[in-house]
Amino acid sequence: MTRTDDPVALNEWYAVASLDEPGAAPQTTRLLGEDIEIGPGGGVRSLATGEALRTCEKWGLLFASFGRPPRALFDIAEARETDRRFVPCGWITLRASGLRVVENFLDMAHFPFIHTGILGTEPHTEVPQYASEIRRDVDEVWATNCTFFQSQIAATETGGDFVHLTYRVPAPFVVMLYRVCPSAPDRLDAIALFLQPMEETLCRAIPLMWLVDTSSTHAELLRFEQVIFMQDRIVVENQRPLRLPLEPRHEIPTRADGSSVAYRRWLKEKGLRFGTTAGAEAAA
Amino acid sequence: MTRPVLWNYDLDDASYTVRLMASLAGVDVDLRAVDVYPGAEHHSPGYLARHPLGRVPLLEDGVVQLRQVPAMLTHLARTGPRGTGFLPADPVGTAAVEDWLAFAFRDWLALSAARSASIFGDGVDLDPLRAAAIAALRVAEDRLVAQSLLGSGFVAGSAASVADIALFPGFALSRDSNIDHDAFPALRNWARRIRALEGFVTMPGIPDYH
Numbered sequence: 415m416t417r418t419d420d421p422v423a424l425n426e427w428y429a430v431a432s433l434d435e436p437g438a439a440p441q442t443t444r445l446l447g448e449d450i451e452i453g454p455g456g457g458v459r460s461l462a463t464g465e466a467l468r469t470c471e472k473w474g475l476l477f478a479s480f481g482r483p484p485r486a487l488f489d490i491a492e493a494r495e496t497d498r499r500f501v502p503c504g505w506i507t508l509r510a511s512g513l514r515v516v517e518n519f520l521d522m523a524h525f526p527f528i529h530t531g532i533l534g535t536e537p538h539t540e541v542p543q544y545a546s547e548i549r550r551d552v553d554e555v556w557a558t559n560c561t562f563f564q565s566q567i568a569a570t571e572t573g574g575d576f577v578h579l580t581y582r583v584p585a586p587f588v589v590m591l592y593r594v595c596p597s598a599p600d601r602l603d604a605i606a607l608f609l610q611p612m613e614e615t616l617c618r619a620i621p622l623m624w625l626v627d628t629s630s631t632h633a634e635l636l637r638f639e640q641v642i643f644m645q646d647r648i649v650v651e652n653q654r655p656l657r658l659p660l661e662p663r664h665e666i667p668t669r670a671d672g673s674s675v676a677y678r679r680w681l682k683e684k685g686l687r688f689g690t691t692a693g694a695e696a697a698a
Numbered sequence: 699m700t701r702p703v704l705w706n707y708d709l710d711d712a713s714y715t716v717r718l719m720a721s722l723a724g725v726d727v728d729l730r731a732v733d734v735y736p737g738a739e740h741h742s743p744g745y746l747a748r749h750p751l752g753r754v755p756l757l758e759d760g761v762v763q764l765r766q767v768p769a770m771l772t773h774l775a776r777t778g779p780r781g782t783g784f785l786p787a788d789p790v791g792t793a794a795v796e797d798w799l800a801f802a803f804r805d806w807l808a809l810s811a812a813r814s815a816s817i818f819g820d821g822v823d824l825d826p827l828r829a830a831a832i833a834a835l836r837v838a839e840d841r842l843v844a845q846s847l848l849g850s851g852f853v854a855g856s857a858a859s860v861a862d863i864a865l866f867p868g869f870a871l872s873r874d875s876n877i878d879h880d881a882f883p884a885l886r887n888w889a890r891r892i893r894a895l896e897g898f899v900t901m902p903g904i905p906d907y908h
């Protein structure tokens with residue numbers, strides 16, 4: 415494997431490690447096709463060229479970039495609220511493009527079929543109308559006013575109800591979900607999923623959650639998220655192609671995949687190739 | 699009477715084996731979630747006091763404290779209202795079950811290793827792990843083909859035994875390691891028979907549909 419030459423991908427920040435992980439010995443991992451080494455002090459260098467990568471630290475994660483990110487990392491306001499439970503969920507590896515993982519995260523239509531009894535239940539399969547947009551001022555994709563009938567929307571809840579969700583894609587390989595908190599309806603739980611694109615069709619993902627929940631144990635909160643994520647892992651690994659196609663799809667878009675259409679269009683406008691079917695053609 | 703307590707982790711295949719056996723045998727267990735990843739709670743002093751080997755699962759049933767999965771499976775089969783069918787009474791059947799149970803906790807662990815590396819691995823070379831897993835699957839596939847010629851649908855006889863339950867998660871979860879089930883038709887049919895058993899439950903990674 416060699417490093418991609420996709421400038422759009424190279425100039426992004428990527429989470430590559432949890433800050434509580436780096437021990438005395440350096441650890442190796444892969445980013446955009448190249449092996450990198452994370453030193454005990456949090457320094458990151460390429461194992462192919464020896465050069466140091468730009469790094470920054472936020473939310474307990476170490477971020478690195480091969481290039482020159484045009485802007486600093488985005489903000490998560492909820493992460494600054496001190497009364498929240500911070501739950502980093504651990505890294506999971508997936509054999510798929512990280513972009514596929516983001517797209518799956520945005521999709522509500524699969525809830526009753528894949529997260530049966532947790533995030534959805536048949537016959538409540540309809541995705542009510544919602545709005546999705548590319549916000550030019552912040553250069554992010556948002557999907558707002560999303561509602562869905564869920565049978566168990568959070569670790570604290572046992573009964574089913576409509577959840578109110580907002581989705582945000584602040585960077586090509588990061589996706590967030592804001593959920594009206596069942597135990598405090600005036601606040602939003604925030605969940606972010608950070609992807610580390612290792613190869614075109616291999617990535618690692620770490621979910622971080624900032625929750626208002628005061629009653630669940632840490633293990634229960636982790637369990638809830640990890641079970642859902644492992645269910646998604648099967649779906650994402652079995653999608654073909656493993657890379658994300660950016661061309662308008664042959665199917666007529668339904669309301670349910672409005673956020674997917676906006677996400678793909680946004681990536682295409684950026685000219686991103688890594689992890690897309692365009693990247694496969696460029697490599698061939 | 700207090701219910702048995704199972705200290706377990708949802709994503710762990712060995713924990714699932716015990717949850718599955720308990721459910722099939724009709725034993726209600728109290729589940730305690732252990733934050734194995736990322737919290738490494740199984741290495742915490744509190745947990746090590748219960749389980750010095752620092753592993754999940756751990757089964758506590760009154761004075762019985764079990765740390766080894768095969769012992770948990772046979773204990774649940776012996777004590778559950780629907781459990782006795784999983785342990786043959788005759789010497790021939792018992793011998794086959796013990797042989798395949800040993801296989802499940804030795805050679806079959808290659809499947810577990812391949813799965814862990816696929817899910818938690820950090821770019822490790824999966825090919826040798828996957829090759830070892832496939833070699834183990836071939837042995838079980840051949841056995842099930844031979845069994846079907848004798849009119850038996852399970853590894854150690856004509857009824858599902860603790861050995862079948864010990865083997866089921868490794869096969870069912872091998873999709874987590876990108877192993878295609880199409881090459882193993884006898885295992886697929888066998889897995890369908892296990893799914894049809896009363897009390898069958900899944901875990902994340904095993905679709906409810908099939």
Ligand SMILES: [Fe+2]
Pocket residue numbers: 518519524528529642645646
């Ligand atoms: Fe999902």
